[in-house]
Amino acid sequence: MTSTSIPAAVHSYYDRQYNARASVQDVGLALAQYREQSAPVLAWPQRVANQRYGQGATELLDIYPADVPNAPVFVFIHGGYWRALSKEDSACVVPALHAAGVTVVVIDYDLMPAVSMDHIVDQVRKATAWVFHNIAGFGGDPQRIYVSGSSAGGHLAGMLVTGYWHADYQVPSDAVKGAVLLSGLFDLQPLTALLPNTWMQMDEACAMRNSPRFAIPPGDARQGCRILVCCGEYESREFKRQSTDFLQAWNARCLPGDWVETPGTNHFDLVLTLADPASPLCVATLQMLVQCQPAA
Secondary structure: OOHHHOOHHHHHHHHHHOOHHHHOOOHHHHHHHHHHHHHHHHOOOOOEEEEEOOOOOOOEEEEEOOOOOOEEEEEEEOOOOOOOOOHHHOHHHHHHHHHOOOEEEEEOOOOOOOOOHHHHHHHHHHHHHHHHHHHHHHOEEEEEEEEEEEOHHHHHHHHHOOOOOHHHHOOOOOOEEEEEEEOOOOOOHHHHHOOOHHHHOOOHHHHHHOOHHHOOOOHHHOOOOEEEEEOOOOOOHHHHHHHHHHHHHHHHOOOOEEEOOOOOOOOOOHHHHOOOOOOHHHHHHHHHHHHOOOOO
């Protein structure tokens, strides 16, 4: 379906539903909170900054090694609707996880419209493969890699736990043991007819092959990979539907996954609850990372 075949009123409704910035009064305040809370973490002496995972200018990641050996590894992917923000805006998620004995990796990727969705998905897969092959040198356990992201990052994390990409990147199919998916978009097809496609520039085929919702493997192909899924309480119906539909489809494949309630949150401050060790989201995440043993 093209944008010209959609009635104007329906088109306007869905543009509003997928306009994350319009769901809050002051998006600038939320983005400022990311930077304010990330700034002191970027100055940590133990931070391994700008480790290269590829040859591209932005193919860089930051590593925050745990203080204990063989630590579980949490790979975080920033949001920004694939066209904004950076790893420097996401260091705010590090302290609560690091304090619990987790090695945290925050990755960067190129932004639209300069690059395609296929390009970005390739980058996050390259970064994850780099982590699998190299994180032991930084005290992390390559057998306990978990991925996460918010908004666009939630979609990209979804692309890491679905599909059959692993052989092309020389990692085992169970390289990722689980994921924490925050306000992700898992079916990109609706976006092809809406405002975001002015920078995403996807056709239907691109949207389909980059939709985690349609690439969920059978349970025996991922050996129990577990996901946690959540949305902000005050998000749009479509953002909520995308997350609940993905979780239902995941569970229908006999894969373990749970919904995490995040009361009082919106699309932008949801990620900040991951930085709060007392929040249900952070508690559930740490239970998955620290208490669960790697698959045999």
